[in-house]
Amino acid sequence: MVKNPRTLPADGPAPAPSSPVRAAPAAPGLTGAGLAVVLTGYGLSNMDVFIVNVALSAIGADLHSGPAALELVVSxxxxxxxxxxxxxxxxxxxFGRRRLYAWGLAALTVTSGLCGLAPTIGFLVAARMLQGAAAAVLVPQVxxxxxxxxxxxxxARAIGLYGATAGLSAVAGQVLGGLLVSLDIPGLGWRAIFAINVPIVSAALPAVRRxxxxxxxxxxxxxxxxxxLLGAGMICLLVVVVEGREPGRPLWLWSLLAVAAGAAVALVRVERSLADRGGSxxxxxxxxxxxGLRRGLAALVPFSVGFGSFLFCYALLAQGRFGLGGLASGLVLSPxxxxxxxxxxxxxxxxxxxxRRIVSLGAVVQGTGLLLMALVLGAGWPHPPLLPVLAVLALIGVGQALVGPTLFRMILADVPSEQAGMGSGVLVTSQQLATALGATVGGTLYLSLAGPLSQRSAAVLVLALLACFSATVLAISRRLPDPR
Structure with missing residues (x-):
């Protein structure tokens, strides 16, 4: 059964902004075909975060751009x-989730094409920002x-598939990006990583009616x-997260944290006042x-910080210390x-x-996997054995899967259907910010420790720290509600 979502007309003008909408027959449930359509858009949007990483050197050589501009292509x-x-x-x-999803999907097609046709690095940066905006319209609707x-x-099954899509698309982005760049399909070079979106999304658009x-x-x-206020606070926080990865950070950068905190305090007061007046x-x-939402987010943040740190530090080790290319490092991560x-x-x-003990189990499995990885790297440095590395990566993946999708269900369980978009936006925003913060914290810590100590010691210490994030999730899991 569906919790009385409002059915929207396919076309026609929208009602006045504040007027109630007359109840319509309940929308049909989400079929397998419909779920496949929304997960396709989500998977491509998530893949676009990672697919560009392995093509940065090719982009820089072709468009004659330096590291700062290439960082903007990502950030x-x-x-x-x-x-x-x-x-x-x-x-x-x-305005309707299917309608916004279709708009976002169409915008993703156009902006991906613009990225692939970019004649200059400035054009590519602008197109990437538009592509991110299209993803922001699309993803919360899923x-x-x-x-x-x-x-x-x-x-439960649909959210499990959502979580599976998140993990698979993150690795697929790196593997597919490396494959497309190395194959140089019909002479497109790095442009193929953006061109691949266009036929996939174009095929998915007609199926949105499902x-x-x-x-x-x-x-x-x-x-x-x-x-x-939300935009100002997030911009300040995101600038700190992105620029915080670079050495020699200016003092003004950290002052943005105070601005973000002030915007957050003002936002809380404004939103409470508006709600008290009967506004929206x-x-x-x-x-x-x-x-459920508050406690779930309290566990999701350290979980996502650990996930972001792990992936970023893995990239530093695989492509920096062990000399693997983007394709090879992605394939090693495939387990x-x-x-x-x-x-x-x-x-x-x-x-x-x-x-709720599934979150506790997942945190224990994940933390155990991280400690085992520290042991394998520490004992086998500088040439750790491949099979134990692959087995431990698989163990960490199992732990991540037990925690992530379950937290999504807990966070959204009590959110009313009419505010599901707002709830999912808060969830994904928290996840993305925490993941980006994790990449900054993990990468900065690893690079800072690798100087005075050694790369081996730095890697082991960072993995031990990530196991502490798993322990934090374990502690919080005792107060979580049962997933529904």
């Missing part, structure tokens, strides 16, 4: 993506549609001051105060992705048997 996408997620989710609540159009075991059309029962109003805050305090995908599919059954 520009992440900036507009993270910045627009909450607003994108809120727009889906207001979890929001799952939340609004499924229940019970169907929802996705149920859901939205809020009452169209929420616009919150300009809340949107401005961008971030509804009543939803953010739900115990992690395969184990993540397989375990995520089994997560609903395990959660049904263990309840």
């Amino acid at each position: 520009g996408y992440g900036l507009t993506y993270a910045l627009g997620l909450v607003l994108g989710g809120r727009l889906g609540d207001a 979890l929001a549609t799952i939340q609004a159009a499924t229940e019970g075991r169907a929802r 996705v149920p059309a859901t939205a809020a029962d009452h169209r929420p109003g616009f919150d300009p001051l809340g949107t401005l 805050p961008l971030l509804a305090p009543a939803v953010l105060s739900l115990p 992690f992705a395969v184990a993540f995908f397989a375990a995520a599919l089994l997560t609903p059954r395990i959660a049904a048997a263990l309840g």
Whole structure:
């Protein structure tokens, strides 16, 4: 059964912004075909975060650009993506999630084509920022549609597949990017990593009609001051996260943290005041105060920080210390992705048997895998044996899969269907920010320790720190609700 999502007309003008919408027949549930469509867009958006990493040297040589500009090719996408997620989710609540998903998918097609045709590095940076904005419109509609159009075991299965898609697309981006650049398919070179999106998304667009059309029962109003404060705070935080990876950080960079904190305090006051007056805050305090959402986010943040640190430090070791190219390093990481995908599919059954203890189990498995990796690297340096490395990567993938999708379910479990877009926007924004922060913290710590100590000691110490993040998730898991 579906929790009474509003069915939207395929065409026609939208109702007045503040007027209630007359109840319509319940939208059909999310079928397998509809789920495949929304996961395709999500997978491509997530893959675009990683696929460009292995092509940066080729882009720099072709467009005659330096490291700073190439960093913007990566961070520009992440900036507009993270910045627009909450607003994108809120727009889906207001104007219909299927409609916003279709718009985002179409925009992803256009912006991917622009990236592939970029004649200069400045054009490419601008196109990447537009591509991130398109992803910000598209991605929140995926979890929001799952939340609004499924229940019970169907929802658990759909969120499990969402989590599996996240892990698989992250590794697939690096592997596919390396493969496309090395094959140089019909002479496109690095441009093929963007061109590949166009036929896939173009094929998915006509199938969007398979996705149920859901939205809020009452169209929420616009919150300009809340949107401005959220945007200002996130821009400051994202600049610190991105620029914090570079050595010799200026003092003014850290002052942005104070600006972000001030914007956050002002945002809380503005949103509470607007809610008390019966308005439509961008971030509804009543939803953010739900115990499942608050406790789930408290576990998701250290989990995502650890995940971001692990992937970034893996890239530094694989491509820097051990000399693996983008394709080879991605292939070595494939046991992690395969184990993540397989375990995520089994997560609903395990959660049904263990309840919230599945998060505890996943944290223990993940932490054990990180400590074993530290042991393998420490004992086998400078040439660690490949088979134990692959086996431990698979173990870490299993631990990640037990925790991640389960936390998604817990966070969204009590979020009302009419605010599913806002809830999913908050979830994905928190995940993206924490993952980016983890890459900064992990990478900075590794590079800082590798100087006075050794690369071996630095790698072992960072992996031990990441195991502490798993221990934090384990401690928080004792207060989590049972997944539903």
